[in-house]
């Protein structure tokens with residue numbers, strides 16, 4: 001096996017090895033550690049996740065490059081698994097996109113996806129999205145490819161064109177992005193396996209399926225997606241949604257009952273928490289460094 005050095009190289013290797021590669025959203029460093037421990041080979045930092053979880057904001061292009069880089073650093077500082085990052089629209093013109101590539105690489109990201117929505121973007125599964133021209137999207141990709149400091153950093157082009165312009169136009173955009181140097185394609189808000197098949201047949205780079213809940217895409221199984229040539233399956237906010245529901249239940253219970261006895265069963269124990277954190281090895285280090 002060739003030696004793997006950069007985060008980008010690790011992500012490319014994972015895409016080549018896993019069929020398809022499952023990429024799970026991790027909202028913070030600790031959930032990333034749990035995902036790593038149970039065996040996930042690729043992690044994801046969601047733009048919606050940064051906005052919702054870190055800032056209490058909707059996913060409408062209100063967070064900045066620095067906001068996202070802070071969360072990247074926290075996750076890549078705690079795990080060795082490659083992290084794919086949501087770069088939304090790249091936050092501006094060619095030079096801004098170049099900074100996005102460089103800063104995300106410095107923060108430890110393995111790759112990003114950049115999309116063809118207008119700056120005032122929306123969640124990909126909401127109605128009334130607006131997209132930039134194919135030419136402008138191709139320029140975004142070119143700027144990203146040109147700015148790479150780690151040649152293995154994965155540049156994934158996301159197209160939101162299916163909703164407004166239909167399948168053929170979306171595929172044509174994706175092809176233009178590949179010609180401009182995109183390493184992979186994120187086909188957003190796809191409805192059927194046949195549509196995924198059309199993307200994968202037309203493209204000679206890996207295609208990602210975004211299997212986000214309560215959206216436009218049915219919850220296809222990874223084997224169904226592999227069957228139509230999809231190489232990466234994304235679960236951007238699945239754990240976040242589950243965490244939110246669990247937390248809400250705890251808050252409501254404490255208020256209603258005056259204690260948390262009824263919800264303790266739903267909690268991760270202190271021992272489990274410490275295990276994922278390698279807490280005891282830190283304590284042992286303290287003991288050996290500062291023996292009384």
Ligand SMILES: C[C@](O)(C(=O)O)[C@H](CC(=O)O)C(=O)O
Pocket residue numbers: 045046047048049059086122123124125210212213215236237
């Ligand atoms: C993948 C996504 O871009 C994200 O920010 O996680 C979102 C996910 C979601 O809102 O469910 C998107 O698909 O736009």
Ligand SMILES: [Mg+2]
Pocket residue numbers: 046047048059086088
């Ligand atoms: Mg997003």
